[in-house]
Amino acid sequence: DTAVSQTPKYLVTQMGNDKSIKCEQNLGHDTMYWYKQDSKKFLKIMFSYNNKELIINETVPNRFSPKSPDKAHLNLHINSLELGDSAVYFCASSPVTGGDEQYFGPGTRLTVT
């Protein structure tokens, strides 16, 4: 019954590795998002997809590559991980882009050592 799910919940890896986080929503929403929440709790949007098309890309290093195989899934692949990538990554979805409630996934805590 989970509306927005993410895997894994925790991810510990070493610098230089490549990792992926997966997100799925069963709400039938058209728009999905990736947010990064740093240690100071600031929530910053990274990407947004509407019906599999990228619509927001917020000055994120190109080591981060989102992929949306269909409108229910939005995955995030990160190459050459750096210490500064350590954060909690939240996936979210909304019925439309912009002016509507966003439903967040449980988050993935990424720790880069």
Added chain:
Amino acid sequence: GENVEQHPSTLSVQEGDSAVIKCTYSDSASNYFPWYKQELGKRPQLIIDIRSNVGEKKDQRIAVTLNKTAKHFSLHITETQPEDSAVYFCAATGYKLSFGAGTTVTVRA
């Protein structure tokens, strides 16, 4: 783009007292203003929202006010309870949601 400022960054209140969090935004085209509550280790969840054609909205102990002319909006929590302790985020959106930096609310029993 939209810039949302939120104050205060921390707020400690006695149980039963009221809590007020204020936000300002920069983009006059913003038309949707949600508030999210994030408990420790959990996901942000919407607690109340307001659209630009409304000045005030209330849901039990929480209320939000919006002043479009001044470009600011506020969250009011009355009769605070320990379970209100959390981080609260305001946000404003035109085509994307921009979040404030968050307010850590602690309700003292």
